[in-house]
Amino acid sequence: MLPTLIQPFATEHNFIPSEELPPGYCSRIFTNGPLILKYPFQGEEQTSGALAALKLQAIGGPKIYAHHKPTGSLIMDRILGGQDLLTKCYPLDPYYPSPDDEPTFTEFALKMRALDTEGCIPLEDVFTNLPAIAENLLKAPHEKVFLHGDLHHENILFDPQINQFRPIDPKGLVGYPAFECVAFLRNPIESIPIHPDLYNFTTSRINRLSKALNLNPYRIAAWLYIDRYADLEEDPKNQRWQNVQPIFEKILEHFQS
Numbered sequence: 001m002l003p004t005l006i007q008p009f010a011t012e013h014n015f016i017p018s019e020e021l022p023p024g025y026c027s028r029i030f031t032n033g034p035l036i037l038k039y040p041f042q043g044e045e046q047t048s049g050a051l052a053a054l055k056l057q058a059i060g061g062p063k064i065y066a067h068h069k070p071t072g073s074l075i076m077d078r079i080l081g082g083q084d085l086l087t088k089c090y091p092l093d094p095y096y097p098s099p100d101d102e103p104t105f106t107e108f109a110l111k112m113r114a115l116d117t118e119g120c121i122p123l124e125d126v127f128t129n130l131p132a133i134a135e136n137l138l139k140a141p142h143e144k145v146f147l148h149g150d151l152h153h154e155n156i157l158f159d160p161q162i163n164q165f166r167p168i169d170p171k172g173l174v175g176y177p178a179f180e181c182v183a184f185l186r187n188p189i190e191s192i193p194i195h196p197d198l199y200n201f202t203t204s205r206i207n208r209l210s211k212a213l214n215l216n217p218y219r220i221a222a223w224l225y226i227d228r229y230a231d232l233e234e235d236p237k238n239q240r241w242q243n244v245q246p247i248f249e250k251i252l253e254h255f256q257s
Contacts, residue, residue: 002030006039009068015075024169036078039071044121044149044171046072051119052172055146059111060166079159079166086153086188088165099208104156104165106212108148109180112167115146123147123175127226129233133252134226137176137219147173147180152187178219181209182227185220186244193240198247203254218255225252 001017002010010017015037017030026043029036040046050072054064066075089101124138126149148155149171159166173179185202186192195201206224210217225248228241236242 002037003028003039005071006037006068006073009066009071009073010037010075013066013075015066031078034078034080035065035075038074038076040073044173045169048119048121048172049170050074050172052146052148052170053168055115055172056148056167056170058115059108060164061170062166062168079157079161079168081160082157082166084154085156085158085165088158089153099205101153102205102208102212105151105184106209108151108156108165108167109177109213112148112151112180113145113177117144117146117174120146120172120174123173123179126173127230129230130226131229133222137222137226142176142219144174145177147171147175147177148183149173149180150183151180152183152189154187155183176219176223177213178215179223179227181206181213181215181220182223184209185224186228193244198244199250202247203251206251206255218252221248221252221255224248 001020015032015035017032017037019031021029021031021036023029026045027038027040029038040049043049050067053061053074053076054067057063062077062079064074064076085101085104127134148167150169151167155169156165156167185205192198206217206220209215210220228245228248232238232241232245
């Protein structure tokens with residue numbers, strides 16, 4: 001069941017898997033019941049993500065029992081019965097979120113700024129083919145902090161055992177605090193592209209996040225636009241973001257004026 005590369009690691013730590021859970025985007029997940037073994041097969045989770053998961057323990061992330069540096073594999077607590085932030089906040093109508101999810105996101109975004117950035121990937125190394133606006137942002141003097149890098153609704157789980165939300169699956173970046181808002185703002189991934197009033201919804205959300213996190217709203221809007229611009233450069237036929245990006249551009253112009 002386990003990949004050959006991590007069989008000795010699992011044996012060393014007495015991890016005998018009983019089941020393979022549905023995989024994530026970058027990892028295969030095995031469980032023995034109370035624990036999981038996360039085996040990354042691509043992306044930042046193999047390197048900076050694994051190191052970042054170790055850091056997240058300090059602010060509520062799952063406890064890590066063992067780290068296999070050659071592959072980035074982790075043996076950690078399993079959050080049994082956990083619901084993600086989307087399901088917890090919007091059990092009846094997940095397609096049109098309200099501001100109820102924002103306090104949980106901002107709590108973690110603020111706490112993460114205090115984590116050390118050793119081993120994290122610089123934000124400027126993540127993107128290619130950036131628009132001119134990105135060069136101006138990257139050159140501007142600004143505090144650089146630890147970034148989860150993918151802090152959206154499905155990466156914030158409610159743990160019923162301790163009655164608290166917990167962050168999971170970080171990318172482990174270092175860069176400008178405003179970037180942390182990006183994944184949250186473009187999620188829930190299925191509902192944002194069909195929101196009936198995405199312009200006003202996102203503009204209002206940026207205003208609230210900027211106040212809660214003490215950030216310039218223009219910087220938040222700019223990184224949101226840049227992130228989707230870069231994604232479309234890699235996948236220009238992505239209909240979801242083709243439809244959304246013009247709205248994000250108008251939002252950027254709103255905060256730029």
